[in-house]
Amino acid sequence: MAKGRPHGLLGSANPRWSHRDPVEGSIPFPPGTREFAVWTAATDTAHDRLREMDARIARTAQVTLDPRVYRTQLLDLAVDRFDVWAERGFAVVSTEETRHAYECWLANYVTNWLRYVAETCPRVDMRDELERRLRKRSEAWSGRALGGSQESPLHAKATPI
Numbered sequence: 001m002a003k004g005r006p007h008g009l010l011g012s013a014n015p016r017w018s019h020r021d022p023v024e025g026s027i028p029f030p031p032g033t034r035e036f037a038v039w040t041a042a043t044d045t046a047h048d049r050l051r052e053m054d055a056r057i058a059r060t061a062q063v064t065l066d067p068r069v070y071r072t073q074l075l076d077l078a079v080d081r082f083d084v085w086a087e088r089g090f091a092v093v094s095t096e097e098t099r100h101a102y103e104c105w106l107a108n109y110v111t112n113w114l115r116y117v118a119e120t121c122p123r124v125d126m127r128d129e130l131e132r133r134l135r136k137r138s139e140a141w142s143g144r145a146l147g148g149s150q151e152s153p154l155h156a157k158a159t160p161i
Helices: 034-060 067-090 096-120 127-147
Strands: none
Touching: 034 067, 067 096, 067 127, 096 127
16 A cells, blocks of 8 residues: 555554654555655654744743643643644645545544543543644644645655655
């Protein structure tokens, strides 16, 4: 399945507050393929963005007991983390098949984030707002994949690997 997403990828969308990759296991594309190179580069970019995000948080986060401020910061962090990994997945969308697999992965990722936040932050009332924001982000990424997959690095003119 060189052009499509490997089947195992669809069930692997594990949210995390940390930098850990939501896709369990190894790189989901065979070495030597263009998808492998794009995925690897997009993963490096994701890690760079996460480090930048953490540096920004270290400078700007408010340490507070105010539940509204804490809730807002958690919501922003979850959505930002979601976007980092959604962008990495978008990088390998190049066909109708990969677009569909990507949309399925996004849906799983939203569901898993909602479950994860309920388990890790049970006293913070944010499920409805988080669901609204993640679904909106998922729709935005799906829209890009549907109408603008030419933005994907797989569509760039490049020397074959």
